[in-house]
Amino acid sequence: MPVQMELTRIIINENSDQHIIFLREVDGERTFPIVIGIFEATSIDRRVKNQPTVRPLTHDLLANAIDALGGELADIYISELRNHTYYAKLRIRHEGELIEVDSRPSDAIALAVAVDVPIYVAEEIIDEATNQ
Template sequence: MDVEVELSRIIINETSDQQIIVLKERHGERAFPIVIGIVEIFAIDRRLKGITPPRPMTHDLLANVIDGLGAQVQRIVIDDLREHTFYAKIYLQVNGRTVKIDSRPSDAIALCAAINAPIFVADHVFDKTGP
């Protein structure tokens, strides 16, 4: 089962390439951190602050391509954790069918921040990140 989550915290460290976001259950208490890159953290942070760059950034470009093709992002799902690496899928609705696209969670979350799409985590991923 997939559980809806929200960005609970964004921890930016400008002296490091490794940044941290914390995802928390929307209707629960479980949460876990994900280490992401500095480019993705700044893209997410800009969107959450309502800052629109003068030209499309990478995740804006992806959102524009999806829209231009007549598709919609239904949701993203962080669906696995293997050897300390998270995996995600972007679910697109295209001409009445669902298409799953493999993605790094950081890119998928940045895309969701750009278009306000929901983020989900597979229940078993929470088990793997446990206390």
């Protein structure tokens, strides 16, 4: 069963190419980190801090494209953890159908923050990530 999560922390490390975001369950205490790239980290950080950009960033572009094509981002779903790599899906409503599009979790979370939609994570991922 998917668990709704929220972004609670972003760590941008200027001395490394590994940046970390933390997700925490909305109705609980479990939390876990995901290592992401600098572009996604800064994009998420700007959105959280409501810092405007002169032109749309890639995640804004994707949100605009989904909207222009008649879709609506319903939520994002981190669905799998395989060989220490998370896998995610964008869940888009279009003409009464729910379409799932593969995504890196960092891009999916950046888009969720940009559009303000829920972030869900599979229960087994939270269990595995918090028990490592």
